Amino acid sequence: MVTHVVLFKMKDRSGDTARRAREILVGMKGRIPGLLDVEVGLDYLRSERSFDVALITRHESREALDAYQVHPVHETVKAFMAQVRETSVSVDFD
16 A cells, blocks of 8 residues: 655635635545545644645555546646645655
């Protein structure tokens, strides 16, 4: 199993965009082969160093993660996130 973690800092830090992003990210669940789980958390501290949204996905394998990256459902999500995020960081591990 592979875990994929992405942290997003939103352009709009009010929380409205983060809540919408959460809906969209969770909406991937059950729609992409090899994607085992989707977890999304919203930051409540809202400090200067905080990121606003945490995405954790779990995949069957590295190949499943690679397929997820180019799947049409994920491509739509990436397009939305590119519009609303200021920055993001990620880590992938077995």
